Amino acid sequence: MTQNTLMNPLISALNERKNVDDPVQFWLRDDDAVEPTKQLDDLLALTSRYEIPLTLAVIPARSTDALAQRLVIANDIAVAVHGWSHQNYAPAGEKKQELGLHRPLDEIRSDLARGHTLLAQQHAPNFIPLLVPPWNRIDPAIVKALPELGFKGLSTFGVATPSSIAMVNTHVDIIDWKGTRGARDANALVEELVDRIKNTRIPIGILTHHLVHDDAALQFLQNLFSTTSKHAGAKWVPVNHLLPSLSPDPGFP
Numbered sequence: 161m162t163q164n165t166l167m168n169p170l171i172s173a174l175n176e177r178k179n180v181d182d183p184v185q186f187w188l189r190d191d192d193a194v195e196p197t198k199q200l201d202d203l204l205a206l207t208s209r210y211e212i213p214l215t216l217a218v219i220p221a222r223s224t225d226a227l228a229q230r231l232v233i234a235n236d237i238a239v240a241v242h243g244w245s246h247q248n249y250a251p252a253g254e255k256k257q258e259l260g261l262h263r264p265l266d267e268i269r270s271d272l273a274r275g276h277t278l279l280a281q282q283h284a285p286n287f288i289p290l291l292v293p294p295w296n297r298i299d300p301a302i303v304k305a306l307p308e309l310g311f312k313g314l315s316t317f318g319v320a321t322p323s324s325i326a327m328v329n330t331h332v333d334i335i336d337w338k339g340t341r342g343a344r345d346a347n348a349l350v351e352e353l354v355d356r357i358k359n360t361r362i363p364i365g366i367l368t369h370h371l372v373h374d375d376a377a378l379q380f381l382q383n384l385f386s387t388t389s390k391h392a393g394a395k396w397v398p399v400n401h402l403l404p405s406l407s408p409d410p411g412f413p
Contacts, residue, residue, distance in 0.1 A: 166346055166347065166350060166383060167350065167383055167384075167387045169350055169351070169354050170350050170353055170354055170357075170384075170387060170388075171387060171391070172354075173353075173354045173357040173358055173393075174357070174387075174388065174391050174393030174394050175393055176357075176358075176393070177357065177393040177394075178391070178392045178393030179393075182361070183392065183393050183394055183395045184357050184364060184388075184393060184394050184395070185363035185364070185395050185396075185397050185402070186363065186364050186365075186366060186388060186394060186395070186396050186397070187213070187215065187328070187363055187364075187365050187366070187396065187397055187398070187399055187402060188207070188212055188213065188214050188215065188365075188366050188368065188396070189214075189215045189216075189217060189240075189292070189315060189330050189365060189366070189367055189368070189399070190203060190214060190215070190216050190217065190367075190368045190369065190370050191217040191242060191292065191367070191368075191369050192217065192219060192242065192246065192369055192370075192371055193216045193217065193218045193219070193223075193227060193242075193370070194218065194219050194222040194223055194224060194227060195222075195223075195224045195226055195227050196224075196226050196227055196230040197370070197371065199370040199371055199373055200230075200370050200371075202370070202373065202378055203368065203370045203373065203378075203381075204234050206378065206381055206382055206385060207235070207236070207385075208234065208235050208236075209385075210385035210386060210389040211235070211236070211389060211396075212236070212385055212389065212396050213236040213237075213238070213396060213397065213398040213399070214234075214236060214237055214238070215238045215239075215240055215288075215290070215315075215398075215399045216231070216237060216238070216239055216240065216286075217240045217241075217242035217292035217315075218239050218240070218241070218242055218279055218283065219242045219243065219244075219245065219246045219294075220241060220242070220243075220244055220245075220274065220275035220278045220279050221244050221245035221246075221275070222245065222246075223278070223279065223282060223283075225282065228282045228283050231283060231286055232285055232286075236398060237286045238286055238287075238288045238290075238398060238399055238400065238406075239279055239283040239286040239287050239288065240288055240290040240291070240292045240315065240399075241272070241275045241276055241279055241289075241290065241291050241292065241311070242292045242293075242294060243258045243259060243271075243272075243275065243291075243292075243293055243294040244258070244271035244272065244274065244275045245258070245271070246258060246294045247294075248294075248295075249262040249263055250262055255295070255297065256294075256295045256297075257294075257295060257297045257298075257299075258293070258294040258295070259272075259293045259294070259297065259298040259299060259302050260297065260298075260299050261299050261301060261302075265301060265302070265305070268302055269302075269305055269309060272291070272302075272305075272306070272309050272311075273309050273310070276289065276309060276310045276311065277310075280310075288313075288399065288400060288406045289310055289311050289312045289313065289406060290311070290312070290313040290314070290315055290328075290399065290403070290406055291306060291311045291313070291314050291315070292315045292316075293314075293316060296316040296317040296318075296330075297316070298314070298316065303323055303324060303325060304324050306324075306325050307324070307325055311325065312325070312326065312403070312405040312406055313325060313326045313327065313328060313399075313403045313405060313406050314326070314327050314328075315327065315328050315329060315330065315365075315399075316329055316330075317329060317330050317331070317333065317367060318331065326403050326405055328363070328365065328399060328402045328403050329365055330365030330366065330367035331356060331364055331365050331366075331367075332349065332352055332353060332356070332364065332365070332366050332367065333367040333368075334349060334366065334367070334368055334377055334380060334381070335367075335368070335369055335372060335377070341372055342372070342373075342374035342376055342377060343373070343374055343376035343377035343379075343380055346376070346379075346380050346383070349380060353384075363397065363402050366384075368381070
């Protein structure tokens with residue numbers, strides 16, 4: 161199937177939004193960054209080529225200075241806090257979770273505070289006070305503690321629930337985690353995007369994981385970016401445009 165054929169339903173949906181002067185807002189989040197890799201370079205090359213702002217969820221305990229140096233020369237990058245170590249503390253039989261109440265709350269708070277401080281220093285030009293919980297799971301008791309730890313936003317996956325902190329979620333994950341662990345079927349992804357465009361008006365978050373991207377994942381992203389980046393019915397926005405609280409304080413040095 162050619163790109164044009166694949167993307168035709170998406171183009172039609174974007175045309176409808178263009179015609180009513182209501183462009184779809186998209187934002188992009190990629191998880192699990194720790195160091196420069198070819199996979200990360202491939203993603204950054206695509207986002208740079210099509211001028212797509214990228215929110216990169218970095219694992220603080222494993223983040224390297226080399227990653228910080230690589231991102232300084234990249235365009236439109238925001239670095240968010242991806243838990244602390246991306247370690248699962250849930251017992252066997254439960255869904256994986258680092259930020260559940262499987263250990264003392266004070267210990268979790270300490271980890272998150274360390275993660276915030278470390279990335280704020282290491283990635284100062286690109287850092288935003290946004291928490292991205294590993295596996296997109298976090299206990300409500302921990303959510304309540306986030307503002308006092310310096311966080312101003314929370315990003316998980318799916319429908320955002322009422323929260324004591326501002327939320328900006330992702331909605332479309334391009335990876336087939338329960339099957340091939342490569343890209344999901346491109347037609348299914350387009351169908352999901354079209355459904356969201358037609359039935360919601362909230363910004364649509366696209367979720368990627370560069371470390372497991374295969375050729376099909378990169379091809380889908382290229383098709384998506386080339387279709388949407390210059391279309392009048394679509395607009396890719398930085399995450400701080402969706403959550404103004406994430407923007408740096410103009411009085412901060």
